[in-house]
Amino acid sequence: MKLAVAGLGFMGSTHLKALKGVPDARLAAVISADVQKLNGDLSAIQGNIGGPGEKLDFTGVRKYSSLDEGFRDPEIEAVDLCLPTDLHAPAALAALRAGKHVLVEKPMALSGDQADEMISTAGRAGRILMVAQVLRFWPDYVALRDALGSGSLGPVRTAFFRRRCAAPTWSKWINDPGKSGGGVFDLLIHDADMCIHLFGLPEAVSATGHEDMAGGIDFICAQLHYAAIPSVTITGGWHHPKSYPFSMEYTVQADGGTIDYSSAGRPATLYRSDSSSEVLPLASGDGFEGELRYFVDCCRQGRQPALCPPAESAAAVKLALLMVEARKHKGEKIPCRF
Numbered sequence: 001m002k003l004a005v006a007g008l009g010f011m012g013s014t015h016l017k018a019l020k021g022v023p024d025a026r027l028a029a030v031i032s033a034d035v036q037k038l039n040g041d042l043s044a045i046q047g048n049i050g051g052p053g054e055k056l057d058f059t060g061v062r063k064y065s066s067l068d069e070g071f072r073d074p075e076i077e078a079v080d081l082c083l084p085t086d087l088h089a090p091a092a093l094a095a096l097r098a099g100k101h102v103l104v105e106k107p108m109a110l111s112g113d114q115a116d117e118m119i120s121t122a123g124r125a126g127r128i129l130m131v132a133q134v135l136r137f138w139p140d141y142v143a144l145r146d147a148l149g150s151g152s153l154g155p156v157r158t159a160f161f162r163r164r165c166a167a168p169t170w171s172k173w174i175n176d177p178g179k180s181g182g183g184v185f186d187l188l189i190h191d192a193d194m195c196i197h198l199f200g201l202p203e204a205v206s207a208t209g210h211e212d213m214a215g216g217i218d219f220i221c222a223q224l225h226y227a228a229i230p231s232v233t234i235t236g237g238w239h240h241p242k243s244y245p246f247s248m249e250y251t252v253q254a255d256g257g258t259i260d261y262s263s264a265g266r267p268a269t270l271y272r273s274d275s276s277s278e279v280l281p282l283a284s285g286d287g288f289e290g291e292l293r294y295f296v297d298c299c300r301q302g303r304q305p306a307l308c309p310p311a312e313s314a315a316a317v318k319l320a321l322l323m324v325e326a327r328k329h330k331g332e333k334i335p336c337r338f
Contacts, residue, residue, distance in 0.1 A: 001296050004029035004062075004070050006091065007082035008037035009171065010045050011105050013053055015080055015132075018288035025296045029062040031070040031079075038063045046170035067091055071098040078128075078299050080292070081105060084171070085186065086179040089114035092129070096121045101128040101299040103292070107189045107320065108313045110181055112338065115314035122310065130295050130305040131313035133193045137290030139282035140261045140268040141194060144252060147259055147270060147280060148198060154255035156199070156229050161191035163236040166244040167216030175213065183218030183238030184209070184327075185320050190248075191234045192323065193316035195224055201315060202226050204333040207326040209237070216241040222323040225333060234323065 003025050005012055012032075019025055032038050038058070045053035064070035071079065071094055078101035081091050089109040095102050102122070108131045109115040122129035135141045147153060165187065173179040180186050195202075202224035209220035216238055224232040249262035257272040259280070268280040283290070291308070298305045318338045326334045 001025050001077050001300055002028035002075055003078045003080060003296070004031055004064075004073070004076045005080045005082060006031040006067060006070060007084075007105075008032040008034065008042060008045075009082065010053075012082035013042045013045055013056075014288055015082055015292065016056060018286065018292050021285065021289040022293045022296055024300060025292065027061055029064060029070055029073060029076055030058060031064045031067060033065055035065075038065065067094060071095050071100060076100060078103065078296070084173045084179055085181060086110055086173070089118060092118050093121050096125045096127050096129065099125065099127065101295075103130050103132055103295045105132045106134075106193070106313070106316075107181060107185060108310070108317050110317075112314060112318040112321070115310075115317050119310050119314060128295070128299045128302075128305065129310045130291075130298065130308055131310055132288075132291055133190070133308055133313055133316065134287040134291050135190050135194050136197060136308050137294065138287035139285075140263075140280075141250075141287075143268045143280040143282055144250065144259055144261070145198060148252065148254065153257055153259075153270075156252060156254045158231040158233075158251075158253040159195070159199070159229065160231075160233045160251045161188075161194060161235070162250070163187050163191055163248045164239060164244065165246040167218070167238040167241040169241050177213065181320075182211070182213065182324070184211075184220045184236075184324050187237055188220065188222075188234055188323070189316055189320045191236075192319045193313065194250075195232060195234065196312050196315055196319065199224075199226060199229060199232065201319065201338075202232065202336050204335050205319070205322050205326045206329075206331050206333045207323050208331050209327045211327070220323060220327050222326065224319075 040056040040058045042053040079095045081104040204225040207222040219237040221235040251260045261268040271277045
């Protein structure tokens with residue numbers, strides 16, 4: 001399948017590397033307004049995970065300086081949108097209307113209405129739309145899903161998800177809440193999506209935290225209130241610029257044991273109620289390669305992405321925004337009505 005990558009920043013570079021491990025996809029075009037990046041020089045990009053940027057060989061790859069120009073290319077079957085968040089919805093809508101399948105980076109959109117419009121447009125166009133909610137393909141989180149899904153651990157009693165990093169300094173747009181949604185929305189959309197994936201939508205949300213965008217701080221501690229699970233917590237966000245390292249982790253307790261993971265050095269491990277423990281088996285490859293492989297397979301087979309349906313990605317947008325709204329109410333429960 002011939003695919004175009006739009007946006008050659010941190011996530012665009014990450015997806016380009018992952019595409020090398022997807023045999024059924026061929027990079028046919030790249031789209032960027034930056035001439036230096038179009039020529040393959042991505043050495044200046046930065047991100048919160050992975051190494052520095054590098055120089056890539058785009059020989060034989062068509063280069064477009066605008067989205068409209070790239071979307072008009074009749075040979076492009078699908079586009080991978082790695083653009084600033086405020087461009088996700090308009091770019092996805094334009095690509096779908098041009099007859100392309102679309103993989104769009106998270107967050108799906110800046111509002112629930114935008115996300116819903118993307119879904120309805122994909123349906124009318126008869127195209128595959130998928131959001132790159134990479135945790136659904138991240139080996140340590142897949143291991144959690146599989147362990148809970150087996151039913152052997154019994155009911156979940158508590159769940160804790162945390163994700164933190166330094167306030168980014170590599171892109172001006174990401175520090176503008178009007179363009180990125182802010183640190184809580186941009187980062188914890190992953191964990192909101194994972195809770196929906198594992199537990200469904202909560203009945204209500206409450207939150208506390210602190211926002212000081214000028215100082216590089218955007219922090220939240222949110223409680224998702226479920227009828228059947230006593231405690232579900234999502235916490236984290238941006239800390240002071242540059243010096244604070246990225247980390248993500250979870251602890252999920254069920255009757256039969258506790259599963260714990262931290263990117264800082266604790267592998268996904270099951271600590272059973274009988275005092276035994278085991279490191280959970282992990283799938284090979286990384287999450288970015290896994291999500292791209294799955295998206296390409298769905299497009300080639302004309303199959304909707306049941307493992308990562310856009311309706312749930314839209315719900316994650318609405319839930320993350322509700323968390324941020326609930327923070328303003330300083331611990332008051334806000335009903336989840338979507």
